Amino acid sequence: MSSQLDQHRSEFPYLKGKAYFNYGGQGTMPRPAIAALHQAHDRFQELGPFSSAANAWIVQEGNLTREAIAKELGTTADTITLTEDVSVGCNIALWGIDWKAGDHILISDCEHQGIVAAVRELQRRFDLEVTLCPLLETLNSGDPCAIVEQFLQPNTKLFVVSHILWNTGQVLPLKQMVEICHARSVQVLVDAAQSVGVLPLNLTELQADFYAFTGHKWWCGAAGVGGLYVRPEARERLSPTFIGWRSVITDATGNPVRFQSDGRKYEIATSAIPLYSALREAIEFHAPFAQERYPMICDRSAYLWQQLNQLSDVKCLKQIAPEAGLISFQLVDGKHSQLVQFLEEKSIFLRVILNPNCIRACVHYFTTENEIDLLMSTIQKFIG
Structure with missing residues (x-):
């Protein structure tokens, strides 16, 4: 991640200590917006x-x-x-x-x-x-x-x-x-x-x-x-x-x-x-990344999608790389609510979707590979 993006991400004070994948529900506010x-x-x-x-x-x-x-x-x-x-x-x-x-x-x-x-x-x-x-x-x-x-x-x-x-x-x-x-x-x-x-x-x-x-x-x-x-x-x-x-x-x-x-x-x-x-x-x-925002979102989505596809107990709904920041996937055993609760206890935030029955992860342009890697390792622990 570039130093510019590092600095940019640091302006989200409430991302500290958590891995956040719920931007499709509600985004966390950057410091200038809170101050305003x-x-x-x-x-x-x-x-x-x-x-x-x-x-x-x-x-x-x-x-x-x-x-x-x-x-x-x-x-x-x-x-x-x-x-x-x-x-x-x-x-x-x-x-x-x-x-x-x-x-x-x-x-x-x-x-x-x-x-x-x-x-x-x-x-x-x-x-x-x-x-x-x-x-x-x-x-x-x-x-x-x-x-x-x-x-x-x-x-x-x-x-x-x-x-x-x-x-x-x-x-x-x-x-x-x-x-x-x-x-x-x-x-x-x-x-x-x-x-x-x-x-x-x-x-x-x-x-x-x-x-x-x-x-x-x-x-x-x-x-x-x-x-x-x-x-x-x-x-x-x-x-x-x-x-x-x-x-x-x-x-x-x-x-x-x-x-x-x-x-x-x-x-x-x-x-x-x-x-x-x-x-x-x-x-x-978000203006400094206006031109790069969408490609960066797609890049990070693809990274998560690729990692999920390597797990035999996980099925991504989309068979090709995502076109935006939403990645929906299912567990073979169907324990979607249990996984989401397990993740939240470790300050990793996703959500369950009921139709189709799945889990939804949202990545933004400032989502890091480290966050995604943490999510993946925690899912693997849950699956066993």
Whole structure:
């Protein structure tokens, strides 16, 4: 590891004494982001939380954060809505569409349970048709784009899919999927929980209608702030469901007269504003490795994947080297929860995934070979 990366990693104070492989759940925060969070809390109190100065600061923090996110994702600030997390972003899109009885939602069979539950509730309330698109079977062979095209129906209104599947780590050919859907006048909602902070992204070119993400996973920001990209053409048709003072423009008497014309249209009211500066600092912290980040993640993933494949009692779900930072594997004896607990007792952190039943390890660009080697030797001890 280079001295620059050594120094970079040392700025994660809470990685000391542990081997961390749960960035797909929540990243650990770097020191500058933690400091920014504390300073912003102090600043807010100094201004007087409910003062004109504090209000101006809140507006500025929102603007700066949308701009920082937009720059990172290859879009413009007007397309960004600040949210709390991925689920909120997905729900904004799901509930803002003008549904009619008989409309069809196509959703992949690898989506997070929170999004699946929201789609089922939409189905119940609006008498919608919902079909699972079998993408899990394409992990090692097959054409996911062909399957999407096969499962679209004349009444399909929305396709719901992740850019990187949270359970298997498969990176989907999203741009091609979007093109297929748009050719059939179908909008696309993307769960970007595992892609933002990993893949090099240009959302303007990608053209997905809705792209929901969070700052607390691979960006290593504070929990409680994320965002939703809404393509300008899609914003014209997406109504706000949750409405508050941030989403509206008022006249001289305080009467709301219209919605905001940009991403603020879907924002609501009071938020934990100090989280915004912490997220900006976290994003900026990764900037020195912006070009190398994704190749480094893939390199470290391949190293872990190769080590796992040398164990006869372990089976990696993916038969070729990972395309991102998620590596899912199974034990022959199925003792997944026991292994994860055994590892955590030794300050090595992974998680169990229920569908498919497996263990998921996440590696970042600053994950070290020593960490991976420690993980592997501890797994070998557990297996015996």
